[in-house]
Amino acid sequence: MSTTPTLSVYNSLTRNKEEFKPLVEGQVSMYVCGPTVYSDVHIGNVRTFISFDVIYRTLLYLGYKVRYVRNITDVGHLLDDGEDRISKGARKLQLEPMEVVQKYTNGFHDVMRTFGTLPPSIEPRATGHIIEQIEMVQAIMDNGYGYESNGSVYFDTEKYIADQPELYGQLSGRKVDELLTETRSELKGSSDKKNPSDFAIWMKAGEDHIMRWNSPWSEGFPGWHLECSVMSTKYLGDTFDIHGGGNDLKFPHHENEIAQNMGACGCQPSRYWLHTNMLLMNGRKMSKSEDNSISPAELLSGDSKHITQPYHPMVIKFFMLQSHYSSTLDISDEALLAADKGYRRLCEGLKTLEGLGLSAKNQTPGARDAELLKLLDDIDTELCDDFNTPKAVAKIFEILPLINGYKGGTIAADQLSADALQQTSVKLQRIFSDVLGLQSTLxxxxxxxxxxxxxxxxxxxxxxxxxxxxxxxxxxxxxxxxxxxxxxxxxxxxxxxxxxx
RNA sequence: GGUCGGGUGGCCGAGUGGUUAGGCAGAGGUCUGCAAAACCUUGUACGGCGGUUCAAAUCCGCUCCCGACCUCCA
Known part of the structure; x- marks a missing residue:
């Protein structure tokens, strides 16, 4: 066996593919922005979490001890009209806010289990960390990066930009002077801010706002970005290895997260930022209002005008793994159908291999052993190249003709040794189930x-x-x-x- | 309007300065009582126009088109 190749990852912060070196050798700390549990989980969310699940599994496969934190956002995430998403859900369903949170958290877990993802090491909730959030607001204020205005506390982007002109906007590629002159935040009707680019880290609750906590500034609730700054550093330290999330969170969410951490402790939270790309339908980001949306439940039941049949969760997952996490992926019935057929062939091939691995008798080296083992090694190389699952999967497909050919007799029995087949069987099974997190539908x-x-x-x-x-x-x-x-x-x-x- | 990303064969989707990505579909063949599966072979390709280079789908410039973000979003 060859040695494990070096892992490299594309870091959104530097816009470069870099060699991955964790802070502590042999250990990886990873934080991924989880869902806001105000409605059924979106299939795009599922893609993101499947991507990070494979990243998590690959790190484990490479022998790292990984602490994987993925949060549940259950407060502070506001709608356009300023209403809290959870509160709105509660009002609509006539439930306690925490009932809404529980209902959709359960649903989220069910879906993720259906898709065969591993649970994170820690899954903290924003509402469970109100005290820590208040403390961070205080720290930010103590350092001069936050100011109170009518009971709310805002992050002072002007001061931050003055002190860190290179940092604010680095992740999202935004120009700071434009950020400062941005005027659209007027939508939020927050005239309490000094600059439109300032954002709330503590919000004073309005009369009818259900979710509220006491704080030194007002009875209110924490700002949306704050929870991630707090929970990531609480469980992973002031600086940790990987921070992940959907591409659409880069700005303002992640940009502001960095600002908050810098404001509170003067250090960057994460060393490598990984962003997954959007799932598209008909070439556009899925959106309920544009009628190009499909839910996990609809995909599994086939009950949607966009598809002609139900799809097995493993087929959907396999379909997703055939594209790179950082690319957009266009979902369609035709593409799913192709994945379905390919997946079935893959599963059958692996089953065949399992039998061969046990029954092969040839104890002498085979002429095509090297070819087979090279393909096997290539899988590791591809996985280590920024978790390139589409290429890794392609390699498995290149192994299939060797297996099927051997079984069918077009490849003579002395061409492959029992040892090579056995090795392939064990390794592919591991890649298939442990790393890609797939299960045979057979x-x-x-x-x-x-x-x-x-x-x-x-x-x-x-x-x-x-x-x-x-x-x-x-x-x-x-x-x-x-x-x-x-x-x-x-x-x-x-x-x-x-x-x- | 600003920022970023993308346009690859019938569909999905990798990749990248010279050598087959891969899957699905199509065509031909082998095998088979037939079928299915499997195996072998195979076509159509890199939006357009210029430039750099011995060589570009891959680098540069221009242009057209599309998407994401800039406001809640994975």
């Missing part, structure tokens, strides 16, 4: 359990007898009947196999 297809297995064994046995006596009418009748019942029979030299469609 297994749960025989979900009827043992009874169905026995029935099928009997039926196929009877058909085999018919075939041996060249009773094609009977053998075809059995096959057609099974096909009508949704079971595909495939004949091979060693016998017939079956799968449920």
């Amino acid at each position: 297994d749960d297809q025989s979900g009827g359990g043992k009874a169905l297995d026995h029935v099928m064994e009997l039926v196929l046995d009877m058909r085999q007898s018919a075939r041996q006596s060249k009773d094609w009418d009977t053998s075809d009748k059995i096959r057609d009947g099974l096909a009508a019942a949704g079971i595909t029979v495939k004949d091979a030299k060693e016998g017939s196999t079956w799968t449920i469609n």
